[in-house]
Amino acid sequence: MINRKFIASISLALAILFLASCTSLTNLSFNSDAQPGSGVNVRMGQATWDTGWFQAQVFKLLLEELGYTVKDIETLETVPFYFFAAGGDVDFWANGWFPLHNRFLEFDQVQGKVKPVGFQVNQGALQGYLVDKKTAEEMEITNLGDLKNPEIATAFDGDGDGKADLIGCNPGWGCEGVIEHHLDVYDLRDTITHVQGDYSALMEEILIRYQRGEPVLFYTWTPNWTVSKLAIGDDVVWLGVPFSALPEDPNAETAAESLFGCLETPCDTGFGVNDIRVVANVEFLESNPAAATLLELVELPLEDIAAQNALMASGEDSEAEIRRHAEAWIETHRDQVDLWLEAARSAEE
Numbered sequence: 001m002i003n004r005k006f007i008a009s010i011s012l013a014l015a016i017l018f019l020a021s022c023t024s025l026t027n028l029s030f031n032s033d034a035q036p037g038s039g040v041n042v043r044m045g046q047a048t049w050d051t052g053w054f055q056a057q058v059f060k061l062l063l064e065e066l067g068y069t070v071k072d073i074e075t076l077e078t079v080p081f082y083f084f085a086a087g088g089d090v091d092f093w094a095n096g097w098f099p100l101h102n103r104f105l106e107f108d109q110v111q112g113k114v115k116p117v118g119f120q121v122n123q124g125a126l127q128g129y130l131v132d133k134k135t136a137e138e139m140e141i142t143n144l145g146d147l148k149n150p151e152i153a154t155a156f157d158g159d160g161d162g163k164a165d166l167i168g169c170n171p172g173w174g175c176e177g178v179i180e181h182h183l184d185v186y187d188l189r190d191t192i193t194h195v196q197g198d199y200s201a202l203m204e205e206i207l208i209r210y211q212r213g214e215p216v217l218f219y220t221w222t223p224n225w226t227v228s229k230l231a232i233g234d235d236v237v238w239l240g241v242p243f244s245a246l247p248e249d250p251n252a253e254t255a256a257e258s259l260f261g262c263l264e265t266p267c268d269t270g271f272g273v274n275d276i277r278v279v280a281n282v283e284f285l286e287s288n289p290a291a292a293t294l295l296e297l298v299e300l301p302l303e304d305i306a307a308q309n310a311l312m313a314s315g316e317d318s319e320a321e322i323r324r325h326a327e328a329w330i331e332t333h334r335d336q337v338d339l340w341l342e343a344a345r346s347a348e349e
Contacts, residue, residue: 035067036290036348044073045081047095048170050200050317051224052276054308055094055120055300057326059278062298062337066290066344077172079104085281086113092280092295097125100174100274103248114281117295121276124302126259127175127221128269129166130236131156135215142263144270145186145242147217153191156217158209163193167202167218175271179219181247182270210235223306225313232261239263241270293347297340304329 042063046056060070076084076093082104084090096116104110129144136142139152147153147164156164169175176196183189195202203226206216210230220226230236238261244254255268262269278295285292308325316325330337 034345034348036345037063037066037068037288040068040288040291042068042070042284042291043089043091044070045076045084045090045093045095046073047081047093048075048077049095049173050312051221051305051309052095053322054305054312054325054329055276057323058300058329059094059295059298061323061326061330062294062341063291065341066294068288068291077170078174079172082107082110082114082279085279086110088281088283090281091284092117092278094120094276094278096277096279097174097274098277099249099252099272100127100178101279103177104174112282114279115285116277117280117285117292118278118297118299119275120278120298120300121223121302121305122299123273123275125221125223125274125276126269127178127219127271127274129217129219129239129241130230130232131239132210132216132230133233133235133237134213136237136239136263141239143240143242144182144188146239147191148186148188150191155215158214159193161193163191164217165195166192167199167206167216168194168196169219170199171196175219175221177247178271182241182245185245186242206230223302223309225309228306228310228313237261237263238267238269240268244268244272245270246272289347290344294340294344297343300329 044056044060046053056073060073063070074090076090078101081090081093085092086109098116105114131141135155139155141147141152147156150162153164154162156166158165166179168179179194183192183194203218206218207229210216216236218226227236232238238259240262241254244252246252246254252272254270254272255266256273257266259267259269280292280295285295308329311325312322316322
């Protein structure tokens with residue numbers, strides 16, 4: 001005989017399980033679309049070097065997926081950014097270079113109020129001096145110290161002052177101090193002029209000079225559009241430096257065992273390898289755990305940044321186009337992106 005009470009109890013249990021599963025699915029759906037940043041305005045900065053604007057757009061779009069309202073990104077010089085971030089006028093930027101920017105964290109007004117977050121590009125940022133390959137081979141130049149010879153230096157003289165023109169860093173950039181220090185410690189002041197101004201405009205002049213067959217000498221970093229226009233190893237080559245010499249750490253080792261396109265082995269570019277990291281206001285991070293988690297987790301492959309920089313160099317350099325590049329990158333990496341967003345949403349629970 002069928003036990004109707006048993007069937008009823010089983011039916012009730014199944015109904016409860018069904019309702020529970022529905023609730024669970026509803027919560028899962030809700031959590032996947034949760035907007036922990038709803039009602040929060042975020043003020044982003046970005047550096048004056050446009051090779052970092054793509055990353056800024058990626059972070060902006062991801063924060064918007066979390067519900068944050070990200071206002072227009074403000075382009076800032078390096079030192080002002082650190083002061084504005086410390087004062088709470090800017091929440092973060094994606095353009096910190098470390099250890100190059102360590103000295104900015106030590107300013108009295110900045111110390112303890114901002115900090116690097118995550119490793120957007122880990123050990124992927126190179127810096128150094130490059131020269132056109134043709135001149136390097138003809139004059140047997142392998143090291144920046146070779147330009148202490150006036151006969152070599154004058155080959156790179158574009159303004160007739162008898163000194164080599166070294167296209168360097170914008171005033172206020174972290175690399176400016178390193179180049180100035182190098183010219184002093186390598187005793188190159190008499191034969192090299194550090195040419196400063198708008199880096200992109202100066203590098204456009206370098207491209208024109210190279211296309212005319214003239215010698216060129218410049219500082220650059222990777223990722224950067226310059227090395228998509230002047231290919232390392234084919235058009236230009238890295239120069240070594242006489243010895244490692246960073247102004248903030250004279251004992252730091254900046255040599256690499258090998259570096260493609262360098263004329264010396266091991267190759268000491270004089271700068272060492274840097275990490276590209278988010279730098280954020282500490283109070284902003286503490287008040288917004290979802291944003292803090294996202295900023296900690298996001299990583300971008302160096303080759304993807306270089307590919308986007310090449311698009312910018314080819315003319316796709318408007319804000320709308322850079323945003324489109326960022327949107328395409330996010331969709332290409334949607335599976336990984338969703339894991340970052342899930343972790344960020346979980347941080348608010």
